[in-house]
Amino acid sequence: MHQDNEDYTNPPEEFIGLSDFTSCGSDQLSFRAGDRLLVHTKTSADWWWAELGGLCGYAPSSYLKQDVEDSYLNQGVKEDTSENTSEDPWQDEEYFGSYGTLRLQLEMLSDRARTEAYRQVILTNSAPLKGKVVMDLGCGTGVISLFCARLAQPKAVYAVEASSIAEHTETLVRQNGCEEVVTVFQGRAEELELPGTVDILISEWMGNCLLFEFMVESVLQARDRWLREGGMMWPSGASLCLVPCQALDYYTERMVFWEQPYGLDFTALQSLAQSEFFSRPRFSHLLKPEDCLATPCDVITLDMLTLHVTDLEKLRGQFTFIVEKAGTFHGFTSWFRVQFQSLERDKTTLELDTGPYSEPTHWKQTLFMLDGPILLLGGETVSGIILLHRNPVWRRHMTVTIQWSISSTEETGNCMVQSKSFPMWR
Numbered sequence: 001m002h003q004d005n006e007d008y009t010n011p012p013e014e015f016i017g018l019s020d021f022t023s024c025g026s027d028q029l030s031f032r033a034g035d036r037l038l039v040h041t042k043t044s045a046d047w048w049w050a051e052l053g054g055l056c057g058y059a060p061s062s063y064l065k066q067d068v069e070d071s072y073l074n075q076g077v078k079e080d081t082s083e084n085t086s087e088d089p090w091q092d093e094e095y096f097g098s099y100g101t102l103r104l105q106l107e108m109l110s111d112r113a114r115t116e117a118y119r120q121v122i123l124t125n126s127a128p129l130k131g132k133v134v135m136d137l138g139c140g141t142g143v144i145s146l147f148c149a150r151l152a153q154p155k156a157v158y159a160v161e162a163s164s165i166a167e168h169t170e171t172l173v174r175q176n177g178c179e180e181v182v183t184v185f186q187g188r189a190e191e192l193e194l195p196g197t198v199d200i201l202i203s204e205w206m207g208n209c210l211l212f213e214f215m216v217e218s219v220l221q222a223r224d225r226w227l228r229e230g231g232m233m234w235p236s237g238a239s240l241c242l243v244p245c246q247a248l249d250y251y252t253e254r255m256v257f258w259e260q261p262y263g264l265d266f267t268a269l270q271s272l273a274q275s276e277f278f279s280r281p282r283f284s285h286l287l288k289p290e291d292c293l294a295t296p297c298d299v300i301t302l303d304m305l306t307l308h309v310t311d312l313e314k315l316r317g318q319f320t321f322i323v324e325k326a327g328t329f330h331g332f333t334s335w336f337r338v339q340f341q342s343l344e345r346d347k348t349t350l351e352l353d354t355g356p357y358s359e360p361t362h363w364k365q366t367l368f369m370l371d372g373p374i375l376l377l378g379g380e381t382v383s384g385i386i387l388l389h390r391n392p393v394w395r396r397h398m399t400v401t402i403q404w405s406i407s408s409t410e411e412t413g414n415c416m417v418q419s420k421s422f423p424m425w426r
């Protein structure tokens with residue numbers, strides 16, 4: 001295929017495929033991760049007319065990244081960014097600064113479902129915990145370490161915390177009579193020297209959409225360095241869950257509002273509203289069970305014993321939802337579940353579920369709004385993939401891309417594939 005009215009005013013730009021894309025329509029261009037495509041025309045925000053190996057077609061812009069090397073060459077400028085990165089790609093000053101405040105520690109401690117789940121893990125494993133060495137990574141006020149020392153008899157607990165809250169954690173350990181067992185180590189887990197290996201690495205590392213903040217990388221680094229062979233990771237597993245949903249309240253207050261505020265027509269602001277309110281995920285969204293349009297499914301599952309840091313760069317999941325009732329498809333909502341395998345064989349695995357059918361947690365859920373609502377009659381199939389692409393520069397950030405198509409029994413034609421990318425946050 002070749003587009004005759006090729007726009008030659010601007011030379012084509014070279015982009016690199018971030019991940020595989022399979023054409024879902026005759027006018028789309030398939031490519032693989034790493035392919036170098038020539039983008040001739042950015043026909044829309046989401047779809048660009050591109051060429052690869054003599055073939056032309058539409059490629060989803062969210063799957064493409066500018067070849068930084070190439071763009072520098074174009075400008076004839078070759079900066080050595082190693083010296084010029086003024087900002088820390090981990091933003092640790094701001095990150096650990098925020099956790100040094102009581103506000104965040106209070107929010108996490110006040111989250112009863114979260115804190116009680118970890119307490120139950122210690123309580124039900126108190127017998128096998130006897131004589132063990134535990135590392136509590138990112139201990140904050142040390143609540144989990146204190147649970148270990150008070151509800152079981154471990155040999156030692158290494159409570160590791162990088163933020164300034166650690167100065168107070170020592171006092172809390174003493175005031176609760178646990179100084180014989182619990183030792184506080186202030187600093188980043190990656191930089192600390194511990195007395196030796198540990199039998200259990202426990203951590204409450206989960207961020208919004210499971211991975212945001214990417215503290216999970218610190219947990220994996222600590223596992224590889226300090227967890228003994230055959231040791232236990234708590235959580236031992238994690239699942240990212242997704243469901244197509246209604247979000248009428250949010251849609252009404254952020255989009256419908258502009259139709260007639262005080263009898264005036266402000267619809268000219270609706271495109272701005274869409275980019276401002278719907279182009280990024282909405283954290284702390286509380287999804288009502290009745291707004292789920294299908295049975296939720298696990299789209300990504302992590303085994304914390306075998307997961308590698310390199311796996312975190314790109315995570316991909318598939319989904320197929322059968323729409324169970326008529327409703328308005330406003331977006332997708334995600335949340336996570338984490339599992340705590342028992343230290344004793346064949347004992348039950350405990351789970352913390354942050355979904356809409358469980359007690360709300362401080363994470364609540366994360367809402368990904370479509371550009372516009374879609375009416376569903378019920379019986380349709382919503383299928384597609386979800387991609388979590390870690391930001392190659394800002395290491396605590398990622399972009400979530402959801403690609404979906406809706407097919408119904410009536411419609412026989414090939415279904416249009418939609419794709420939307422949500423930066424979280426850079």
Ligand SMILES: N=C(N)NC/C=C/[C@H]1O[C@@H](n2cnc3c(N)ncnc32)[C@H](O)[C@@H]1O
Pocket residue numbers: 096099100108137138139140160161162163187188189190204205206207213215218
């Ligand atoms: N789970 C939620 N909600 N947020 C994540 C929880 C983060 C807590 O773990 C600490 N933390 C995070 N990364 C490290 C690290 N590499 N070394 C030592 N301490 C760390 C932070 O200062 C917070 O107190």
